[in-house]
Amino acid sequence: MDNKMEVKILEIMNTVLDNRTKKKLTVLSPEMHLRNDIGFDSLDLAELTVRIEAEYDIDIFEDGIVNTVSEIFEKLNSK
Amino acid sequence: MDFFLKDIEHGAPITWDFLINDINNSLTYNPYCKSDNYYHVFKHIITSLIIGKEIILLDSDFTDSELVNLTGFSEYEEFTQLIDKGSFSLLRDKVELIEKLRNTCDDWKITLFTSGTTGIPKKVTHNFNSITRFVKISERNTNSIWGFAYNPTHMAGIQVFFQALLNGNAIVRLFGLTPNEIHSEINENDITHISATPTFYRLLLPCENTFQTVERITSGGEKFNEKTILQLKDIFPNAKITNVYASTEAGTLFASENDVFSIRPEYEHLIRVDNGELLIHSSLMGSSDINIKEWYNTGDLIEIITKKPLKFRFISRKSDMINVGGYKVNPLEVEETILTLSGIKNVRVYSKSNSVLGNIICCEVVCDNNQISESSIRTFLQSKIQEFKIPRIIRFVDELSTTRTGKIKRN
Known part of the structure; x- marks a missing residue:
């Protein structure tokens, strides 16, 4: 996985978590589940997609919900 | 069970x-x-x-x-x-x-x-x-x-x-x-x-x-x-x-x-369409502290498919209410709340379409000092309004843009 992209996604996720005063992440691993492991709810996922789209111009949830960190990278790398 | x-x-x-x-x-x-x-x-x-x-x-x-x-x-x-x-x-x-x-x-x-x-x-x-x-x-x-x-x-x-x-x-x-x-x-x-x-x-x-x-x-x-x-x-x-x-x-x-709705014949005389907007007779409503005349304007715009029996499709909402995953948010309420925070000169709350929730709440704020940050606005709002009403994207601007449904500019 692209290191620069990984750092950016981690930063975006932490912004979203911080906005809801949820615990921030220190590392990001591909198998992490967005809802079960990271603890995003639907409001957070909605914000996440807007912030990622602002950065990469890709709506990661356009074709349905993605579940894991690695699926986000797949979406971003496929376009 | x-x-x-x-x-x-x-x-x-x-x-x-x-x-x-x-x-x-x-x-x-x-x-x-x-x-x-x-x-x-x-x-x-x-x-x-x-x-x-x-x-x-x-x-x-x-x-x-x-x-x-x-x-x-x-x-x-x-x-x-x-x-x-x-x-x-x-x-x-x-x-x-x-x-x-x-x-x-x-x-x-x-x-x-x-x-x-x-x-x-x-x-x-x-x-x-x-x-x-x-x-x-x-x-x-x-x-x-x-x-x-x-x-x-x-x-x-x-x-x-x-x-x-x-x-x-x-x-x-x-x-x-x-x-x-x-x-x-x-x-x-x-x-x-x-x-x-x-x-x-x-x-x-x-x-x-x-x-x-x-x-x-x-x-x-x-x-x-x-x-x-x-x-x-x-x-x-x-x-x-x-x-x-x-x-x-x-x-x-x-x-x-x-997406085609119909109504039971016994209720048909209790709904009406005026300029494309669905009106509901007061006898179908609960009582409210806002005075309802005989007919209540739902704010929902519909397209009639057949008149007898009545069949129709919903097109959009007439009002400014924003639907966030099924929760209705009134942008005016959010704007009024943000304006009570000192240091905020002006604010506009708007929606951006979203693939997860249908819509997401965003806002632009004009501040009159540098003390205001995204997190200070958020912390303030968390004590004032429910979570789903709090803007998820907050932008600081020198003056407000003119459209309520405008898209977010990318930096």
Whole structure:
């Protein structure tokens, strides 16, 4: 996985978590589940997609919900 | 599965006998109900029905300032009253409880709050007949098991609650759970009916499992796209999928199997279309502190497909209300709240379409000093308004752009 992209996604996720005063992440691993492991709810996922789209111009949830960190990278790398 | 409620947060299912004992042993009653515990809310409603007193439902996440705006108070201890045990015989069993509930007295009232169109949420009161107008009681429903996927203090949740309660059905909480938990709750409890917003269903997808026990899927509150419906048909192969149109003011009014709605002939004279907008007759509405004339403007624009029988499709909303995953947000209310923070000169709240929730709340603010940060606005709002109303994207600008529905500029 692209290191620069990984750092950016981690930063975006932490912004979203911080906005809801949820615990921030220190590392990001591909198998992490967005809802079960990271603890995003639907409001957070909605914000996440807007912030990622602002950065990469890709709506990661356009074709349905993605579940894991690695699926986000797949979406971003496929376009 | 003959239990009253299963809530994963409380472990084992709560039985009807436990509920009945709990009600029989209750000595006091408070008309105000604010709790995030599903059992407490449901028991509170049932107690109010049994003793024939009004109940006022408050969202568990209302802030103190919202409570003061809505009710004039933020503490409700002083409203606790003794239940006159002499006037009620103890309940013997589930059959007697349900029978009693079905014959609730005319004095009973339920009050809830809806996002008002003028800034502050408004109060809507229903009696037993208006809140249960569309409840279907029949032998066929006796064995239904409901997946409860709404906030219990909102209109949609109340309607599901009454449909389940008056048929003596078990309720399984699904709202607020993770997709994995939802999947296992459906399987373990053989859930047959689920009613939820499109957002709830979207968040279950993609899903590799199929759920054979589910017979009926109902959705409402936002537009449901064809793709989601097709995906749901794969997961719930035995379910009939229905869309409903409901509002806090009127409750459930119409149902459809696709995006074309029809109304039962006996209610046809109670709806009208004016300039493309759906109007509902006041006799279908709960009472509200806002004066309703004979006809109520819903703010929903519809397209008529056939006049006799009346069939129509919803096109859009006339008002500025923003639908965030089925929750209505009034941008004026959010703007007014942000403006009360000192240092804010001007603000515009708008929506941006979103693939998860349908819409997301954004705002632009103009500040008159540098002390204001995104997090200071957020912290302030968390004490003033409910979480789903708080803008997720906050931009600082020198002056406001002219359109409320404008897109976010990328840096």
